[in-house]
Structure formats: structure tokens, C-alpha cells
Amino acid sequence: MEKRRGRIPGQYPLGHNPSVPALITPRLELVPITVPLVEAVMAGDRKRAEEIAQARLPEAWPGEALVASAFTASLAAIRADPAKRLWGDTLLLSRTGERRVIGSVIFHGRPDVDGIAEVGYGVEEGSQGLGYATEGTLACVQWALAQPGVRAVSAVTFASHIASRRVIEKVGMVLVGTRDHDFLGELLVYQMPG
Numbered sequence: 001m002e003k004r005r006g007r008i009p010g011q012y013p014l015g016h017n018p019s020v021p022a023l024i025t026p027r028l029e030l031v032p033i034t035v036p037l038v039e040a041v042m043a044g045d046r047k048r049a050e051e052i053a054q055a056r057l058p059e060a061w062p063g064e065a066l067v068a069s070a071f072t073a074s075l076a077a078i079r080a081d082p083a084k085r086l087w088g089d090t091l092l093l094s095r096t097g098e099r100r101v102i103g104s105v106i107f108h109g110r111p112d113v114d115g116i117a118e119v120g121y122g123v124e125e126g127s128q129g130l131g132y133a134t135e136g137t138l139a140c141v142q143w144a145l146a147q148p149g150v151r152a153v154s155a156v157t158f159a160s161h162i163a164s165r166r167v168i169e170k171v172g173m174v175l176v177g178t179r180d181h182d183f184l185g186e187l188l189v190y191q192m193p194g
Contacts, residue, residue: 023139027096030136033089033104035082042075055093056100058124084110088117088144092136094127102127105140115151116191117144121167128163134170141171145194154191158184 023030031053040049050057078085087110092103103123111117121137141153155173157164165188173190181187 023090023143024095025135025139027094028102028132028136028139029093029095030090030105030139031093033086033091033106035079035086037091038075038078038086053091053093053101054099055091056098058101058126061101061124088119088140090136090140092123092132102132103136105136107140107144111150115149117147117150117153119144119153119155133167137167138171141173141192145192150194152191152193154189156187156189159186159188 022032034052037049037052040046040052046057088105088107090105091101092105094100094102101124103121105119105121108118108120119137119141121133121140123133123136144150144153153173154176155168155171156179157168159165168190171192173192175188176191177189179187179189
């Protein structure tokens with residue numbers, strides 16, 4: 001097995017989430033987001049977050065916007081049920097050059113009764129436009145669709161967010177409708193059945 005800087009790809013970081021495997025794509029290693037990592041990010045402790053991730057974080061991360069969009073549940077709720085709240089959530093790490101976090105793919109918790117997992121993703125500014133969001137999101141969507149009880153994966157975005165729509169469509173999702181949001185207005189809803 002290949003070793004990188006004293007770490008074996010696929011090896012879990014501190015406090016691993018056993019419900020999510022580490023995934024490997026041609027250019028990315030996707031490692032589970034863990035409770036200790038969430039705690040460090042929410043506390044603004046960059047040094048600790050990098051230590052846990054075993055990778056350098058982008059300069060703009062972790063920022064308030066990332067925390068607000070990635071961790072919609074309270075820290076208490078995440079600690080109480082990490083297998084549900086962090087289900088499928090991964091960091092995207094570059095497999096070439098310096099070991100660094102270039103983005104994340106998150107789900108809005110393990111799907112309940114309806115069996116639809118909602119996915120979201122983000123890539124740091126310097127790595128955008130290179131296909132990393134599509135590569136990482138596709139791996140996570142395929143993983144999610146293989147899980148018991150998951151019948152579909154959905155993604156929601158603005159009609160005007162062309163880059164986000166392109167990722168969703170390249171992953172293979174199709175537009176199934178719209179959703180109105182009290183503050184954000186109309187959102188497009190895409191879905192990929194299992």
C-alpha cells in the first residue's frame with residue numbers, strides 16, 4: 001500500500017466517522033469529516049483542524065460562510081449523533097503535490113423516511129474550474145446511492161449559479177422541479193435515482 005508523508009491513503013483521521021469510508025479518485029482522496037474536525041473548525045482553531053485533517057487548509061477556510069453552510073446542525077446535535085449528522089461528509093484532499101484540503105462534499109444528514117440524501121459541495125477558489133467538485137461529488141453520490149435505504153440523491157442550487165448547475169449535471173442529476181425558500185427565492189432541485 002502506498003504511503004504518503006507517513007500516512008496511508010484511506011487511513012482515517014482522528015476521531016473517524018465509521019459510517020463513511022475514505023474514498024480514492026484519480027486526483028482526490030476523500031476523507032470523512034469527524035467530530036474533532038468540526039469542533040476545531042467551529043472554534044476557529046486552524047492549527048488543530050490541519051492537524052486532524054493531516055493536510056493544509058486553504059487560506060480562506062474555515063470561514064463563517066463555510067461553517068454556516070456545511071454545519072447546519074448545532075455542535076451539540078453533531079456530537080449527539082455524528083453517524084447521522086456527518087453521514088457521507090468528506091474533505092477533498094489533493095493526491096498530487098502538497099497534501100492540502102481543496103474542498104468538501106457534505107450531505108444534509110443521513111436520509112430518513114423518504115430515502116433522499118441531499119448533497120452539497122464546495123471547492124476553494126484557487127482550485128475551482130478544474131473538475132474537482134465534479135470528481136469528488138460523483139464519488140460521494142455513488143457511495144450514497146449504494147447505502148441501504150437511499151433511493152435517490154438530490155442537489156439544490158440557484159438558476160443563476162451556472163458553475164454549480166454544471167457540476168450537478170455532469171454528475172448525472174436531472175432537474176426535477178423547484179423549491180421556494182423564504183429568504184433565497186426560487187431554487188432548482190436536481191435528483192439522481194438509485
